[in-house]
Amino acid sequence: MPLNYSKWDNLELSDDSDIEEHPNVDKKSMIRWRQRDIHEKREQQRLHILKLNNELALNGVLRPRITSVLDGVKSKGVSHYRAVQRRIKEQPSPDKPATGAPNQPTYDMMLGQLLGDVWREAAWLVDGDAKVEKGEVVVSKTGKKVDEKSGEPAWSNEMTMPDSKTEVMAQALAERLAWHVKGLDNRDAEVRDEIKKEEDARKKKITSGDIHDGFDSWAVNKSGPNPLDKPKPKPKSKEKETVQEIEVLNPGGSSSKATQVPAKAEEDELPLEAMTPALRKFINIPLGAFEESYKFIQNDSSVLTESAHNAVLLEAFEAERRGDKALARRCIHQSLIINYCRELGRDGVGLFFQRMISHNPKSLKMFADDFSRTYGHVERRSVELAKEAAADDGEREQIQLVAEDPNVKIGFNLPDGPPPEHLQIEGEAAEHLDMDKVREFLQRKWELFDGFPEQLKTALRTEKLDEVNKVLGNMRLAEAEEVVEQLQEGDMLSFSESGVRDMT
Structure with a gap:
């Protein structure tokens, strides 16, 4: 069978022995300059791709x-x-892109700048003193682009906008x-x-940085802890162990050991670890979306x-x-991915996802077999725990809303939404109230309610105490x-007293 050497056509080595040097420059210097030129161009290409990906991520936020x-x-x-x-x-909000750059603007700062520009442009368009040019790109006034120096029409700075301009202003915005x-x-x-285009151009040449030895085990000095660094082995217990074999993607490496899982690994034996925001996003990745999981792990x-x-698992x-x-x-699916990656080590993570993708x-x-087996165990244990909880005759500690006085009825005073723009309070004491503090309280009240779990919000909207207590009873x-x-x-x-009170 003829050998195919075409895969080496794109090989680009910086120390080519056939390099043609300048007659006044020695060959070693030419080779070093050639090396530096190749690496600098590759690094510029890498940074350019990173910048473009960051731009996509920013637009995605x-x-x-803006659509909202x-x-x-x-x-x-x-x-x-x-x-x-x-x-x-x-x-x-303090949220901002994780660029690490000094004075990095937050998302709210960028959105606020955009909303200010849009308001200014829309106001001048409504005022009739501006027009849109260059395919809706530029809004100009008297031949100059509308910006912060242009200011705003007087009517748009007032607290109350003229009724004649409200509707047309909303349309312009x-x-x-x-x-x-x-x-x-x-x-x-x-x-x-x-x-x-950049990635295709990057793949056209194979550099020494793209060549990896996937069969040797190397020992290096670690500068710090890594999520894939395994803790020191603990003394084996007398409890029987079952061995679960994982396909070895990197034979010869230090990670080619079978995973040992205790035969009676119950959820109550797991340490109580907190779910981080990153893990919340990770477990929302759909089943079978290995490419999406791989990109997530590469970024975080x-x-x-x-502990993750x-x-x-918990x-x-x-x-x-x-x-x-x-x-x-989804949790079982993603926990298996974490387990496989930890067992296969740093070099095996890419190969694992390559096989799956x-x-x-x-x-x-x-x-799939590992997933079915693990989920089946979780499903069975959950049923058993539910039966055990039912057998306890409700002795599990719960929080319930109960009035100390049987004549007092517990009701609910729920917000319909955030406070309106124009807040008006009527009554004798209205003039003594600080409207800013009232607005702040109403906003806080809405944020608290909006942050409740959907099941609890649904129960609260029924305004039935039994429904609310049912949800509270199922919570930790x-x-x-x-x-x-x-x-x-x-x-x-809210607490109201039922019946007729004798005031004599």
């Missing part, structure tokens, strides 16, 4: 926020737009916001095309720790106990206590 403002303007008008601007100014959303979509398409390897694995038990089987299955039949079957003790404290903080509990 800003687009839904657009939908609010369409349904509620100018008042919603102004409310968002006040919220950004008075209660800005919606049109400008829709143009920005469309611009983001077009820009994302351009960036993805550019990334593809903190999910590969042992334990937390995800969450699977809790989800199954609540009847949320979809979440339980390429739909290797043997690897997929092994993973600490979680239920926190909910009751928040209900009291938001003044969402």
Whole structure:
């Protein structure tokens, strides 16, 4: 059979022995310059791709926020737009891109700047003293682009806008916001095309940095802990152990050992680990989306720790106990990915995902069998624990809302939404109230209610005490206590005395 050497056509080595040097420059210097030129160009290409990916990530955060403002303007008008601007100014979120750059603007700062520009442009368009040029890109006034130096029309700075301009102003704001959303979509398409071209160009040449030895085991000095570094082995217990074999993707490496799992690994033996925000996002990745999981791990390897694995397993038990089987299955799926990656080590993570993404039949079957076996164990144990809890005759400690006085009835005072833009309070004591503090309290009340689990919010909206207590009874003790404290903080509990009181 003839040998195919075409795979070496794209090989690019910086120390080519046939390099043609300048007659006045020695060959070693030419080789070093050639090496440096290759590495500098590769590094520039890598940084350019990273910059483009960061731009996609930033647009992915800003687009839904702009779309939310657009939908609010369409349904509620100018008042919603102004409310968002006040919220950004008075209660800005600290969230920002993880670039590590000094003075990195937050997402709210960028959104606030955009909303200010859009308001200014829309106001001048409504005023009739400006027009749109260059395919809706530029709004110009007297031949100059509208910016902060242009200011705003006098009527747009007033607290109350003329009724004659409210509707047309909302329409202008919606049109400008829709143009920005469309611009983001077009820009994302351009960036993805550019990334593809850069990556294709990068793959055309094989450099020494692309060559890896996948069969030798190397020992290096570690500068710090890594999520895949395994703890020191603990003394073996006398309890019987079952051995679960994992397909070895990197034979000869130090990670080619079988995973030993205790035969009676119960959820109550797992340490209580907290679910981090990163893990919450990780367990929401759909089943079988190995490519998405791989990209997530590449960006955040903190999910590969042992504590993360334990937390995800514990969450699977809790989800199954609540009847949320979809979440339980996702947790089991992602916990197996963490387990495989930890067992295979650093070098094996890429090979594991390569097998899964390429739909290797043997690897997929092994993973599917492991998933079925693990989820079956969680499902069985959840049923057993439910039976044990039922046998306790309700002796498990619970939080319930019960009035000390049997004549007192507990009701609920729930918010309908955030406080309106124009807040009015009537009554004798209204003139003595601080409207800013009232608005702050109402906003806090809405945030507390909006942060409750959906099941609890549904029960609260029924305004039936039994329904609320049923949900509280299914919560953990600490979680239920926190909910009751928040209900009291938001003044969402009301107490009324039934019957007729004798005042004589």
